[in-house]
Amino acid sequence: METHRATHLTDEELFALALPPAGEPEALPPHVLACARCGRALQEWKAAVRDVGEEDVAAVNARTAAEWRAVEDRTLESLRRVIPRRSRRPIVWASGLAAAVLLAILVAPGPPAAKKAPPAVSAAAHASDLSPQDAADDALLRDVARLSRGDDAGAWGGLVPDPTAVEEGRL
Amino acid sequence: MIPHRTDPGVDEGKLLAEVRAGRTESFEHFVRKYQCKITRVAYRMLRDLGEADCAAQESFLRAYQNLADFREGASFETWLTRICINWCKDRMKRRRLVVYFHQAPASGTDEAESGPRDVAPHPDPSPERRAASHQIRDRLRQAMASLSQRQRAIFELKHFEELSIPEIAAITGVDTGTVKSHLFRAAAKMRERLRDFREGD
Numbered sequence: 001m002e003t004h005r006a007t008h009l010t011d012e013e014l015f016a017l018a019l020p021p022a023g024e025p026e027a028l029p030p031h032v033l034a035c036a037r038c039g040r041a042l043q044e045w046k047a048a049v050r051d052v053g054e055e056d057v058a059a060v061n062a063r064t065a066a067e068w069r070a071v072e073d074r075t076l077e078s079l080r081r082v083i084p085r086r087s088r089r090p091i092v093w094a095s096g097l098a099a100a101v102l103l104a105i106l107v108a109p110g111p112p113a114a115k116k117a118p119p120a121v122s123a124a125a126h127a128s129d130l131s132p133q134d135a136a137d138d139a140l141l142r143d144v145a146r147l148s149r150g151d152d153a154g155a156w157g158g159l160v161p162d163p164t165a166v167e168e169g170r171l
Numbered sequence: 172m173i174p175h176r177t178d179p180g181v182d183e184g185k186l187l188a189e190v191r192a193g194r195t196e197s198f199e200h201f202v203r204k205y206q207c208k209i210t211r212v213a214y215r216m217l218r219d220l221g222e223a224d225c226a227a228q229e230s231f232l233r234a235y236q237n238l239a240d241f242r243e244g245a246s247f248e249t250w251l252t253r254i255c256i257n258w259c260k261d262r263m264k265r266r267r268l269v270v271y272f273h274q275a276p277a278s279g280t281d282e283a284e285s286g287p288r289d290v291a292p293h294p295d296p297s298p299e300r301r302a303a304s305h306q307i308r309d310r311l312r313q314a315m316a317s318l319s320q321r322q323r324a325i326f327e328l329k330h331f332e333e334l335s336i337p338e339i340a341a342i343t344g345v346d347t348g349t350v351k352s353h354l355f356r357a358a359a360k361m362r363e364r365l366r367d368f369r370e371g372d
Contacts, residue, residue, distance in 0.1 A: 011310075012362045019330055019358060048307035052315070053331030055308075057211045059220045072206045075228045076199055079235055083195050 007031055009038045011045075018045035183247050191238055202231055205248060208332075209255050215327055216259040226262065230255040246338065253342045314361035322357040325350055 009017070009032060017028065032038045054061060063071070130138055181200060189197040206227055213226035233254050234241075241250055318326060325343065328334045329350075336354075340347045 010366075011307075012366050015311075015314075015362055015365050016358065019361075044304055044307055048304055048311050049330060051304070052308050052311050053327070056327075056331065057214050060207070060211050060214045060223065063207075068207055071210070071224060071227075072202050074224075075202050075206060075231050078228055078232060079195075079198065079202070082232060082236070 008035065009041065011041075014038070014042050014045045017042055018049050184243065187238065187241065187243075187247065190235075198231075198235055201234075201247060201251070205251055206231075208248070209251060212252055212328075212332060213255055213259050215331070216256065216324075217262060222262065226255055226258050229258050233258070246341075249338050249341045252334075252338075253344070256342055310365060311361075314364040317360050317364050318357050322353050322360070325353045326357045329354055 009029070017032070028042075032042055183201070186197045186200050209227040209230055210220075210223050213230075214220060214223035217223050217226060230251055234247075234251050237254075241247070315323060315326070325339055328339045328342065329336070334342070336347050336350050339350045343350070
């Protein structure tokens with residue numbers, strides 16, 4: 001009995017069998033295969049290793065399938081929030097560029113006003129097609145435009161009374 | 172049709188190519204398949220379920236956003252785990268923690284006694300077997316507490332998460348020889364601590 005006991009594997013040996021060095025196949029000594037006590041002890045060691053590993057993550061393992069599904073859905077939802085944002089980036093870029101171009105057009109100084117004045121011939125020809133009332137309005141607007149360009153210096157006084165003249169009794 | 176984690180023969184390389192081509196919904200397969208596993212790895216490091224969830228979610232986001240960096244033919248799971256571990260390391264640095272993994276409670280402490288013991292019930296719940304199992308587990312925890320942070324991290328990835336040595340090497344960014352060396356030293360240190368265990372048995 002004592003002799004048989006001496007051949008039992010130590011816990012150190014059982015540990016080495018339960019957690020074999022990585023990559024090495026588990027070669028059980030013949031004694032373990034023959035001895036019920038050592039075979040059981042080895043299973044206890046293996047179970048202990050498994051249990052300790054699982055106990056460490058017990059909080060994670062406690063989740064139900066439905067809870068995992070919800071966690072996965074949250075991850076997917078966070079991914080969906082990122083995906084459209086990425087696809088919208090070129091549009092944001094293009095709209096920013098368009099806004100900059102538009103701003104540049106608005107801010108840039110235009111060509112001299114004189115260049116914009118329509119040719120007199122064409123204006124006269126255009127006026128001939130108008131009704132009398134429209135022609136009168138057209139003539140008035142042309143006067144205003146001409147005066148505003150400064151073509152007739154001091155002529156504003158002819159259209160609008162000089163406000164200082166009222167005070168001085170010049171009217 | 173979105174493949175589910177129960178789909179056995181799904182070609183992940185093909186799915187990743189689809190995601191790269193713009194079929195973003197194909198990424199759902201990876202979330203369904205790896206969310207739990209990644210959360211477990213993160214939890215081992217952070218010891219906080221909320222933070223582990225956050226780590227897993229961020230890992231998927233980073234993986235998705237950096238899919239162009241993923242080497243074709245490599246293991247997506249390994250790559251994702253590496254992203255997760257790096258995220259956790261950054262997180263732990265921010266928390267000013269210096270350990271990769273939590274410190275196991277010392278032998279016979281209250282924490283060890285009050286832990287969730289019945290996660291994997293022993294098939295034979297006789298009092299003697301249960302007591303023996305508790306004794307072994309306590310001793311195992313003591314032995315694990317003697318490991319360095321890196322040794323413990325690699326030990327847990329190998330024996331608890333059942334990753335292969337090349338996988339651990341890819342995840343931790345060291346070569347396979349270094350991983351083996353850490354495992355060997357960890358085992359030697361633990362055997363040393365277990366030498367006198369149940370000597371009077």
